[in-house]
Amino acid sequence: MIEYSEKSKTFVLRGKNYAYIMYVGASGFLQHVYYGKALRAEDTAYLLQTYGAPHEPQTRDGWSDGCLNELPSEYAFFGRGDYREPTVTAARQDGARMSRFCYVSHTVQKGAPALSGLPHARTADETLCIVLQDDFSPLQIKLFYAVSDNTDILARHAELINTGKEDLRIEKAFSFCVDLPDDAFDILRLHGNQTMERTPERMPLGHGITRLHSLRGASSHQMNPFAALLRRDCTETQGECYGFQLVYSGSWAITAEVHNADTVRMQGGINDTAFNALLASGQTLVLPQALLAYSCHGLGELSRAYARFIRTRIMPPRWANASRPIVVNNWEATYFDFSYDNLFPIIDEAAECGADTFVLDDGWFGKRDKDDSSLGDWTVHTGKLPQGLTPLIDRCKQNNIKFGLWFEPEMICEKSELYRAHPDWAIGKAGQPPYRSRSQLTLDLTRKEVVDHVFEAVGKILRENEISYVKWDMNRSVSEFYSHTLPAERQGEFAHRYILGVYDLAERLTSAFPHVFFEGCASGGGRFDAGMLYYFPQIWTSDNTDAYERARIQWGTSVCYPLAAMSCHVSACPNHQTGRTTPLHSRGAIASLGATGYELDLSKLTEQEKATVREQIRAYKEVETDVLQGDVYRLLDPFAGDRFCMMTVRADKTAAYVVGEGLRAVPNGYRKDAFVRLQGLNENKTYRIAECNVTASGAALMRFGVALPQLFDYQCFVWHIAEVRAKR
Ligand code: DGJ
Numbered sequence: 001m002i003e004y005s006e007k008s009k010t011f012v013l014r015g016k017n018y019a020y021i022m023y024v025g026a027s028g029f030l031q032h033v034y035y036g037k038a039l040r041a042e043d044t045a046y047l048l049q050t051y052g053a054p055h056e057p058q059t060r061d062g063w064s065d066g067c068l069n070e071l072p073s074e075y076a077f078f079g080r081g082d083y084r085e086p087t088v089t090a091a092r093q094d095g096a097r098m099s100r101f102c103y104v105s106h107t108v109q110k111g112a113p114a115l116s117g118l119p120h121a122r123t124a125d126e127t128l129c130i131v132l133q134d135d136f137s138p139l140q141i142k143l144f145y146a147v148s149d150n151t152d153i154l155a156r157h158a159e160l161i162n163t164g165k166e167d168l169r170i171e172k173a174f175s176f177c178v179d180l181p182d183d184a185f186d187i188l189r190l191h192g193n194q195t196m197e198r199t200p201e202r203m204p205l206g207h208g209i210t211r212l213h214s215l216r217g218a219s220s221h222q223m224n225p226f227a228a229l230l231r232r233d234c235t236e237t238q239g240e241c242y243g244f245q246l247v248y249s250g251s252w253a254i255t256a257e258v259h260n261a262d263t264v265r266m267q268g269g270i271n272d273t274a275f276n277a278l279l280a281s282g283q284t285l286v287l288p289q290a291l292l293a294y295s296c297h298g299l300g301e302l303s304r305a306y307a308r309f310i311r312t313r314i315m316p317p318r319w320a321n322a323s324r325p326i327v328v329n330n331w332e333a334t335y336f337d338f339s340y341d342n343l344f345p346i347i348d349e350a351a352e353c354g355a356d357t358f359v360l361d362d363g364w365f366g367k368r369d370k371d372d373s374s375l376g377d378w379t380v381h382t383g384k385l386p387q388g389l390t391p392l393i394d395r396c397k398q399n400n401i402k403f404g405l406w407f408e409p410e411m412i413c414e415k416s417e418l419y420r421a422h423p424d425w426a427i428g429k430a431g432q433p434p435y436r437s438r439s440q441l442t443l444d445l446t447r448k449e450v451v452d453h454v455f456e457a458v459g460k461i462l463r464e465n466e467i468s469y470v471k472w473d474m475n476r477s478v479s480e481f482y483s484h485t486l487p488a489e490r491q492g493e494f495a496h497r498y499i500l501g502v503y504d505l506a507e508r509l510t511s512a513f514p515h516v517f518f519e520g521c522a523s524g525g526g527r528f529d530a531g532m533l534y535y536f537p538q539i540w541t542s543d544n545t546d547a548y549e550r551a552r553i554q555w556g557t558s559v560c561y562p563l564a565a566m567s568c569h570v571s572a573c574p575n576h577q578t579g580r581t582t583p584l585h586s587r588g589a590i591a592s593l594g595a596t597g598y599e600l601d602l603s604k605l606t607e608q609e610k611a612t613v614r615e616q617i618r619a620y621k622e623v624e625t626d627v628l629q630g631d632v633y634r635l636l637d638p639f640a641g642d643r644f645c646m647m648t649v650r651a652d653k654t655a656a657y658v659v660g661e662g663l664r665a666v667p668n669g670y671r672k673d674a675f676v677r678l679q680g681l682n683e684n685k686t687y688r689i690a691e692c693n694v695t696a697s698g699a700a701l702m703r704f705g706v707a708l709p710q711l712f713d714y715q716c717f718v719w720h721i722a723e724v725r726a727k728r
Contacts, residue, residue, distance in 0.1 A: 002108050002128045002147055003041075010044055011106070011128060013147045013154065016305075018294040020145070020154055022074055022130075023048055025056040028102030030132060030143075032072035032179050036240070037296045060102065060135065070261055072179030075132065075143055075158060077101050084257050084265050085209065087177040088160065090139045090279075091169040101132040101141060112155070112313075113144045117500050119247050119534030120289045121155040121313045124148050138164025139279075152302075153309040155247075157289040162279040170277040174253075174269035175246070175287040183207075183258045186232060188241075188299070190224035190556055195544035195577050197221050197525035198556035200639065202230065205258055213253035213271050217442070217478025217495055218522060219529040225252045226560045228302065229266065236300040236634055237679065243293035243302050244268055245560050247314065249531035250499030251275075251478075252288075274481060276492035291530065299559070300679070304631050307562035311629070314530050315564070316510065319537035323624050324564070324595040325469055325517055326354070326617055327404065331361035332545075332571050333601035336369055339384060342601075344395050349602035351399030353610060354617035357469050357517075358396050359404035364389070366416060372439035375411040376418030378457040389465050397466070404469025404517075405461065409454045409505060411440045411475065424484045425450050427498075437476035445501025446483045446494060455508050462513050470513075472506075472536065474522040499531075506535035519567055528557065528565075538567045538595045545571035545599055547582035547590045548714050551644040551661050554593055555634060563648065564628040566594035570616070572601070582714040584609055588616035589659045589716035593627060593646060596620050623657045623720070626650050630657070633679035642666050643711065647721075649680035653698075656681060656721040658689075662711025675705035678721075686724045691717070695724060 003012045009024040010033070021033040021044060034047050057067055068081040078086035079098025091097050112124035124146035132141045140163045146155040156176045162168050187205045189212050190198040212227055214220035225246040234241045244266050246252050254268035269287055277285055291309065295302035312320050328350035334342055338360075347358045365381055366374025374381075380388045389405070396403040412419050412426050419426065419441075426441035428434040434441050443450050461467070481494040510518055520527060520536035524543035532539060542553045550568065557566055568591040573581040591597070602613065620627075630648030638644035638661070645660035660676065681687060681698030688695045694706055701721075709717050 001149060002126050002145070004106065004108070008045065008048060010048065011130070012041070012044060013128065013145055014038060014149070015147060015154060016150055016152045017296060018152055018154070021047060024103040027057040027060050029056060029071065030074045030101070030103050030130060031056060032074050035178060035180065035242070036294065060100070072181065072263070073177055075101065075141060076177050076265070076267075077134075084259055085255060085267065086172065087174045087267055088141065088170070089172040090134070090137055091171055092137050093166050096136070097171070098136060099139065100135040102135060104131040104133045104140075106130045112146045113157070115157060115286050115289060117503060118286055118288055119314070119503060119531045120157070121146055121247070121291070121309070122317065123313050124155060133163070137168060138162055139168055151309055152294050152305040154292040155289050156292060158287045160279060160285040160287070162281055162283050165281050167281070168279040170279050170285060172272040172275070173277065173285060173287055174267045174272070176244075176268060176290045176292065178244070178266045178292065180229070180242070180264045180266070183262045183264045184232060185229040185264065186234075187256055188228040188230055188559070190226055190559060192221050192556075194221045194523050194526065195542055195549070197528065197542050197553050198224050198559070199552070200556050200559060205229070205256060205264060207258045207260075210256040211253060212255075213251070213273075215251050215271060215273055217251055217481070217498055218474065218527045219249050219252060219531070220477070221524070221526040224560075225254065225268075225529050227254045227256065227266070227268075228299065228559075229256070229264065230299060235298050237298045239298050240296050241299055241302050242266070243291070243306060243560060245291045245293070245306065245530060246288055247291060247530040247534065248288035248499070249502065249527050249529050251495040270496050274492065275495065277496070278489050278493070288531070300633055303559050303634070306560045307558070307632060310530055310533055311562040311564050314534050315537045316535070321629060324538060324628065325357040325402065325404075326620070327357045327359050327469065327569070327597035328355045328602060329359040329361055329471070329569065329597065329599050332576055332599045336363040336371075338363065340391055343392060345603035346601055347392070347395045347399055347401070349610065350598070351401045353602060353613045355401065355598065357402040357404050359406065359469055359471055360389075360392060361406040361471065362408070362473070364405065373413045373415035375408055375413040375440050376416045376443070378407065378461055393466050402468040403466060404471065405467050406471045406473060407458055408473045408475060409458055410443055410445060410502060412443050413440050427478060427482065428480050429482050430484065435479040437479070440476055442476065442478050444483050444485075445505065446497035447485055447501075451501050451505050454505055458509060459512060462516060467516060469517045469519070471519045471521055471540070474527060503531070503535070510535050525553070525557070528561070533561075533565055538565055541566045541568055541594065544577045545569055545587070546575040546578040546580050547586040547661065547716070548580060548663060549578060550590050551663070552638045554590065555638055555644065555646065558632050558634065558646070563594050563632060567597065568592075568594035569597040569599035570613075571599040580714070583716070584612050586661060586714050586716035588612070589718050590661065592616070592620050592623065592718070593659055595628070626655060626657050631680055635676050635679065636660065638663055643708065645676050647678060647680070653680070653682040653685060654723040656687075658719040658721065659716060660708065660711070661716045662713060665712045674708050676708055677705035678702050681721075687721050688724045689719045689721050691719050
């Protein structure tokens, strides 16, 4: 709900549990007043009295009195006495950069704003747009706040408009600024690396600037575009926390600045390093959306709010509540070394085991026998597959399963027909050796003709073959941020324009082939963000499929993404990434906490293992809806103890699904922590956990808990919890 009081010039935004309050002072300064647990309407006057008018300038000229450094801003500007980092910096023709943004007008409209060319929340009850104008330049800023009653996510973005005649150079343009009145927080980030994505790290917020970012042209394995501020007493189940997440997949930054007055300024958006954008007369720069979240019931509640929001408002709507294809992928089964002979048995077994899609991974095109050639040549490698894809597709059809195919649309190898024809389509600077990674270069998707070409080349394969699934990979970071065709004064826009090109390509391909299910991937989870989830309903979570490591990666990923976004496969042992051997049952259990699948040569399994896989797929189909659409509760932290445990609860609380894993066996008798307290159940309902012969109330299961089984290393347990209805 959005309320505006003309009398007090106050905006009050309300979601499910929070209120967000802003105020336009006598000087025109848009001041942030409050963000936190919902307050009664009459409290707004008290907040303003304490926090607003008495401390702010009464006239525009009063702004020279040095007060701005203490005032909480909605979109901070440079050079007028606020010495914290600005949200925006604009240089004019004379080189001056100081700004003074003042309120001009506002509108409230039904629904969500459409961000042209950028992914965004598809729905909202209403959207507030506040227009600010710089007193010293023609720069106008529109601040958008998309609000809905039934969520604690507030979707914010900004648009910059040059209302003058002369060019403006935008040197920094973050999407949001939130000034909170104290700094008694820990900051939580999700850092990592390839095969170690999204490791939660929590540490006290100190004075100065904490900066999380990616300069890789992608959101990155190394740091996810998300940060949370947690009160020091905030746990999974209690306490106050705030989340800041970007709906953006390119180079990004989120900063937390603790000021000398012990306040904290959170900001984020397009990475400002090596960024600048030319804003010509009349031009608008649309900035990425940020999802702000508030929880007064711990981090778990914040995660559930994000998960619900991303699943139902960001992902392609037709997949929000749909089941997912259960995939068998040949990558770890064959790598590049495949032919009809070794793929047919995998397809046959996939069908036999109950999977519904076979996906042919890297190596089917050009002359690709290893990872040093052919990216860009999206024609079948007839050396390997002499009759093309048809025999594979036919084999899938005979088995009544579907066929999927791997692409890496954004890339080009120097050893390729495409490179021979268009060397300048690769990102780099003529005359300088390119920076290679995995023997490949990145295509310059800032160029429309390159996007058009890739659309046609990938589209041709999709049109001419019965393909129902695409795995869209991306295996290197962007390094040289330079395009041969951009004018010098626009090279600073390269990183942003690159990701706009990716979004354009993704939008065109997903719209042209609506029957195709697209899975995102970037060397595993190197571009796992809400931006990509707008186009692709799930993302390959990590190349690390080890049941121990995966439990940790999926735990971290669940901090701000739904399980429905996580593609999770069972792979062979010893595991190819870690060399670890874990039970097949455990690999299946961990992979059941997401969109499940298989990444091994099923035809090489023993009869007993095949029976286990059949049973895993059958059992998964029973819980799939609860996993993909249920509410997630993180119970035992694999980073903090010897066990992992997570559960999902059906919305009406009639059923739940629990998966636990022993990470390091503890040879013990009765121990206090050998019980796990469940969460999210209805206290007054009675539940049955068949696997451990327990019947008890939700209250007992949540307060007293359930005894954990003795767990050897990497051993998993799975509990199906169902409400017991009283007989009439
Ligand atoms: C990286 C992906 O994460 C893998 O699953 C696989 O598709 C390889 N690329 C293929 O090159």
